[in-house]
Amino acid sequence: MKKIDGVKHELNPMSLVALVLSFVSLALVTSLFFIPREDRVYSLFITIDTLICLVFWLQLTGDLLRSQNKKAFLKTHWPDYLASIPIIEPLRFMRLVQIFRVLRLIRSGQQLLQHILDYRREATIATIVLLLTVLVTVGSSLILIIESHDPNANIHSADDAIWWVFVTISTVGYGDHYPVTTLGKILATVIITCGVGLFGMVAGLISSFVSDPDRHKPAIHHHDQKHWDKILDNQNLLLKRIDDLEQRLTESTQHSGKENEK
Structure with missing residues (x-):
């Protein structure tokens, strides 16, 4: 199991999926204000939102287990846990914290593509x-x-x-x-x-x-x-310098031999 921490957690693939699903969840919760409770679509959106909350909890729990500093992880991501409680739809707007956090990292020029390539599966x-x-x-x-x-x-x-x-x-x-x-x-x-x-x-x-x-x-x-x-x-530079030194020593030895012959 790969350990994650810091920016690597925020930009790993599952966290990016949670970012997209956060937008979907917020759209569903917002639409509930305009749909009558007795409407069948209202019940459908509540059910879908509950399923998305389950995905959020699985993603957060997996990241917590892989985190190197679990206390720091909980200190940073406690709003995400509260925002993932099913049935209490207004809490879903707390996911704006995670959305802004991840968007800030993406905007700051982090190597998003490299993080995805490091975790292909x-x-x-x-x-x-x-x-x-x-x-x-x-x-x-x-x-x-x-x-x-x-x-x-x-x-x-x-x-x-x-x-x-x-x-x-x-x-x-x-x-x-x-x-x-x-x-x-x-x-x-x-x-x-x-x-x-x-x-x-x-x-x-x-x-x-x-x-x-x-x-x-x-x-x-x-x-x-x-x-x-x-x-x-x-290493290649060091080997090149050794070869140059050896060549100089050889030339110096040959020059000394000629001087002795004279």
Whole structure:
């Protein structure tokens, strides 16, 4: 398990996913102020927000376990824990603290791409989590809104919509819930296609763990590579100076021999 600390924590792939999901969560919570409580979409947004909070807690707990200084981590990120408490939607606005913190680091010119390259597999996992969350959020919301106006629809509640999205993403197709409108069928086609690609990413990630012969070897970070390159350059310079000194000594010996012959 890789230890993380400081800027590396803030710019690791899962933290960047949490940044994106923070925007999604804030958009959902803000929209709740304009949706009646008895509306089915209100219940759907509450359910999705709870699922996103679960992702937040998993990400924060994982970062806490990998942190070198857990006390300092909790001191810095306690607002993130409070903002991830489900059901209490107003607390979600405390995630603005994390959003501004990460955006400041990105804006300050930190090596964002290098951090992602250092954690490629974690970046893949983060991408899968992000795509899955976006598919569930957008897919369930749209299918419920689209199908709610058709009298023949069989997707009537938040539970039906979320269940349908998960079944469609996995391409299982139980058939207990299905779209009856043209727009709903088009949306189902898009979600099925994305689901196939998502599971292709999962299969590729698993195969990389199985087939990579260097998976047990510690990775050489960019700064370590620079350090070794500097050592090699100094070694080459030292060898060159030794060769020059040896050549001078040889020339001096030959010159002395000629002087003795005279």
